[in-house]
Amino acid sequence: MTLLSNASQWLEQLKVALTGTRQKMANVSSCDDSQALCAFDFEEALESVESGLLKADVGLDTSDEILKHVRLRQKKIMSYSDLRHELSDVLGELLGESVALKQSEGGLSVILMVGVNGSGKTTTLGKLAHRFKQQGKSVILGAGDTFRAAAQEQLGVWADRVGCPIIQKKPGTDPAAVVFETIQTALKTQTQIALIDTAGRLQSKTNLMQELTKVRLAIDKALGEQKALATVDVLLVLDAVTGQNALQQAEGFLASTGLTGVVLTKLDGSAKGGVVFAIKHRYQLPVKLVGLGEGLGDLADFDSQLFIQALLPA
Numbered sequence: 091m092t093l094l095s096n097a098s099q100w101l102e103q104l105k106v107a108l109t110g111t112r113q114k115m116a117n118v119s120s121c122d123d124s125q126a127l128c129a130f131d132f133e134e135a136l137e138s139v140e141s142g143l144l145k146a147d148v149g150l151d152t153s154d155e156i157l158k159h160v161r162l163r164q165k166k167i168m169s170y171s172d173l174r175h176e177l178s179d180v181l182g183e184l185l186g187e188s189v190a191l192k193q194s195e196g197g198l199s200v201i202l203m204v205g206v207n208g209s210g211k212t213t214t215l216g217k218l219a220h221r222f223k224q225q226g227k228s229v230i231l232g233a234g235d236t237f238r239a240a241a242q243e244q245l246g247v248w249a250d251r252v253g254c255p256i257i258q259k260k261p262g263t264d265p266a267a268v269v270f271e272t273i274q275t276a277l278k279t280q281t282q283i284a285l286i287d288t289a290g291r292l293q294s295k296t297n298l299m300q301e302l303t304k305v306r307l308a309i310d311k312a313l314g315e316q317k318a319l320a321t322v323d324v325l326l327v328l329d330a331v332t333g334q335n336a337l338q339q340a341e342g343f344l345a346s347t348g349l350t351g352v353v354l355t356k357l358d359g360s361a362k363g364g365v366v367f368a369i370k371h372r373y374q375l376p377v378k379l380v381g382l383g384e385g386l387g388d389l390a391d392f393d394s395q396l397f398i399q400a401l402l403p404a
C-alpha cells in the first residue's frame with residue numbers, strides 16, 4: 091500500500107521530485123524523430139544516453155552494463171523513440187519487480203533503520219509511523235539512538251505527533267538493550283509494528299558497526315519463539331543528494347546487519363536519482379521506499395515502472 095494510493099498522483103510527485111535527474115537524462119530525447127534533418131545515428135545516440143546516465147549518477151559500471159544491454163537490442167532501434175522504449179525495458183529488467191516492506195501476518199513486523207548521520211532515518215521513521223497509524227495499525231517506536239539526546243527528543247516529538255508509545259533510555263545506554271525492550275514491549279502489548287531508530291554512524295568505524303550487529307541480534311533474541319511469525323526489515327537510509335558516495339556506505343552496512351532494502355531520501359532535492367540503478371546492480375539491494383520531501387506524507391513505496399517513467403524524458 092502506498093501512502094499516495096493513487097499511482098498517477100505518485101507519478102506526478104515523483105516527476106516533480108526527479109526534475110533535476112530527468113534534465114540530466116534529457117540528452118536521450120535531444121532529437122525529435124519527426125525532424126527529417128535529424129538522421130538517427132545509433133552510436134551517437136548511445137553516447138548521449140551514456141552521458142545522461144552518468145550525469146544522473148548511475149555510475150560507470152552500472153552505466154556500462156545498461157549500455158551493453160541496449161547494444162544487444164540494436165536491431166530494434168531505428169529512432170530515438172525506439173531507443174527510449176528499449177532503454178526503458180533495459181532499466182526495468184535491471185530494477186526487477188518492486189519489493190514491498192515485509193509485513194507479518196499475525197505477528198510483529200520490525201523495521202530497523204540504519205545509516206549515516208543526517209541521511210533521514212528519524213524523519214523516515216516518523217513518516218512510516220504516521221502511515222501505519224493511518225492504516226489503523228498499532229505502532230511502537232524504539233529510540234535506539236542513545237548517542238545523542240537531541241535524536242531521542244526528535245523521535246519523541248514524532249511519537250507525540252503520531253500518537254504512539256516510545257521506548258527511550260538515558261543517553262549512553264546500550265542501544266541493544268533499548269531494542270530488546272522495545273521488541274519485548276511490542277510482543278507483550280500485541281503491537282503490530284515496531285519501528286527502531288539507530289545512531290548515525292560511518293560505515294568505516296568497525297566498533298560502531300559491531301554495535302549494529304549486536305542490535306540486530308537483540309531483535310532475534312527478544313523475539314524468541316515469536317520469531318517464526320515475525321518479519322524483520324533492516325533498511326539502509328541513503329541520502330540521494332550524495333549520489334555515488336551513498337553507494338560506498340552500503341557495503342559496510344551490508345556486512346554488519348544483513349540489509350533487506352534501502353530507503354532513498356531527499357529525491358526531491360537531488361539530481362542524482364540514477365543511484366537507484368547502481369544500488370540494485372552492485373548490491374542486489376531493492377529500494378523499498380523513497381523520501382520525496384520533509385512532510386508527513388512525503389514517503390512512497392518504490393515502484394520501479396513508475397520510477398523509470400518519471401525518469402525518462404517524454
Ligand code: GDP
Pocket residue numbers: 205206207208209210211212213214290327355356357358359380381382383384388
Ligand atoms: P538522521 O540523522 O538520519 O535521523 O536524519 P534526519 O531524519 O534527522 O534528517 C536530516 C534532515 O533531512 C532533516 O532536516 C530532514 O527534514 C531532512 N529530510 C529527511 N528526509 C527528507 C526527504 O525525503 N526530503 C527532504 N527534502 N528532506 C528530508
